[in-house]
Amino acid sequence: MKKSVYSICGMCTVRCPIRVETEDNKVTWIEGNQHLLGGALCAKGSAGTALVADTERPQQPLIREGGRGAGRWQKVSWPTAYDYIADKMKKIKKEYGPESVVLSSRGGPWQNMYKTFIHAYGSPNYTNHDCTCGRNTHHASLSVNGVGRKGFIYDIKNAKHLVLFGRNMFASLQIALNLQTMDMLENGGRLTYVDVRQTMTGLKATRFFQVRPGTDYALALGMIHEIIRKEAFDGEFIDKYVTGFDELCYFIEQYTPAWAAKECGIKEKAIKAFVEEVIEDRPKVIFHPGWNLSRYKDSFYASRALHILNILMGNIEQKGGLLIPKGPGDCGVKGIRNLDCPKPDIKRADGVGWKYKHFDKGPGLSHLFFDAMRTEDPYPVKAWIAMRHDPFCAMPDPQRQKLLFDQCDLLVSIDTHYSEFGWYCDVILPESTYLERDNPICVQKGLKPRLAVRRKAVEPEFDTKPAWEIFKQLATRLDLDEYFPYNTIEDLWKWQLEPTGYTIEDFEEKGFVSLTDEPIMYDPDNLENQFGTPSGKMEILSKKLDDAGLPSLKEYVSPIKPAKGMFRLVYGRSAVHTHGHTINNPLLSELMPENSLWINTRAASKLGINEGDLVDVTAEDGSYGGTVHANVTDFIHPEAVYTVHGFGRQIPLQNRAYHAGLSDQKLMSGKLDDWDQAGGAINLCESFVVVRRSVRNPKRRVEL
């Protein structure tokens, strides 16, 4: 029988709206929702069919038999796995208290379910992956704008100039924004791209700054200087909505374009020409404040500088600028219900909220739990439940993480595939893939806010379960039933929708429910109270940072140069893979079976490395190394080498991914503690590696 269902993609965490056709419980067609994306979908989105069919994923719950990571699993039933986890959790609660259990997830619209579970159990320790993703950007936005990094949306389509600092958006795809950017360029808009290497995004740029690695902050400062000197800022906007501008003017005096050009290795006149363009294009200029800016020691301050550049443009709530996302309240309707349980009044083990008061208490910082594991201060951490989060793939130095996780009595991974962490866990609970499961309804804020829902397209191929059922079952066994007031997903949807007056049938026509017909904009001359800062204005000087003993305007410190024969390791994404999630997908592995090492032509030549040669890449302390092909190119800075993140996996059951390529996070040996004290994120681009032409390059081959 043929069926068609609207849903939400799950190949990456952008969660594009999709429509899925099936026949006899097989997916035959997936496309981007015609109403929102005009059918557009990326390679990963189409490869969802291969994810469902992939037999190299956990097919039933698994409980570890041998030592951790030995890969000896006992196949068990769901009730057995639930009982095992619940019994362990009860025991840990009794011995150490509920707060010794940590639950980490990947953020996103369904995190309230996981948060509810761990809070109801009695632990404040909900966390997510963001310390290796957008935390610096988030905290930077909070400190300047009083709203988090999702507190603005970017009206790229109507912009005249988009400025991207390393935001490689045509590889880290967000289809709706990609379409907007293409439309902007077709309408004659400008794209300025800043990176240590040329990317698919930079190819489309009208201006490209190839900077020395770690100097983004310098370039942003140089831009601020020139914009202020040329009086190319919106004075009226600043008078009305901004504090600390005079201090900025004083601070920025030393950071001239000539200085920035020298520091970044670019031309002064190019910075000046750029500012001339900005003068023409203002206020329809968007400085993207970055996404995965967990990179350099000063990435938090670089992101703050980008927010300050937006302030100078006066582009808030302006067409072609930064817009404030609207929710159900702005449409005069009631929002949906979500699962909720107040956070227990116990200090977080990661220190966020009491030791580190300038960080967002919501998800805390997952890397700071390791200290608590090691020192048992403020209390021991004895269990970690990872919901789609893979600490070993996300954070540096999994070798060291393993030693610390060994302090735990229970490690659980809930995921659709074998994660590197899952392979080391005590229990793997296989979640059904996004095409095989329903999810709760979520609100998608925007100019035209809507309600959306992921619907199951096919019945699960294997004995896997959706998250709503997994958490319900665990909650029941731990006597937390009252926080999960449903038995079926239909019950949950009904309960969620009750205040809104909508029913789940309302989602069938388009896959979403639009809460307004017309886009909602606030009056840009009336933005008081839109910023959650103490003064209600956008603050260039932050009291929170001041209280934490941190500067708001930090003096620039030049990044260190790599030692001879060494390179700064820079990672990124490709358009055909989502970090470690998709490396083993048959159709995506066919496109990109392994990663390579990008190296500058001159630097390679000094090492005798030619295009396509095998190169050995080794961690600074020699503890990990791998061999991959070299991609020798002029278009990467000589101090940096680059690779795509997610490869070098070590799970034997993943035939295609096993030992394919190089793992950047394993090369970051000893870097688990190298994090940004102001922004909270881990500094993932502060590692140096040794590169040599590999002895494995064939010279002759004999067969005996």
Place this chain on the structure above:
Amino acid sequence: MNKYMIYLNKKRCIGCHGCEVHCKTNKQLPVGPYLCEIRHDPLVSVKGVPKTEFAFRSCYHCDDPFCVPICPTSAMIKREDGIVYIDQDKCVGCMACAGACPWTIPQLNPETRKAVKCDYCMDRVDAGMKPACVTKCTTHALKFVTLTEV
């Protein structure tokens, strides 16, 4: 005279290889054959920005295709509207077509042991839709064009 062609707006193409997977999943092809591909030349610096041109290639659906007459089982067929396709029931997988094609376009499907090639998703076209690669192109860079004689 061919009625159709697939046109790539190179300015919109971002080389994401989405089209290749859209095609493969629609045709339910295993790892191995791919019926269209995106390629690009090495990067060259143009006014300070390293640039390249993308190219899309599927089958040229030649006006006078070599692959049609060489097929021993008459499985390779050119339709009235110019689409060259393989009748999978008649194909014996001898791959003579691939040898005759100057670009070796037809490929072997290792699962069915038969030849496969781009047919502009003619079942979709006949139903009033566009080929898979065009329908789902990530940035709407691919267009399915109906040619008219001037």
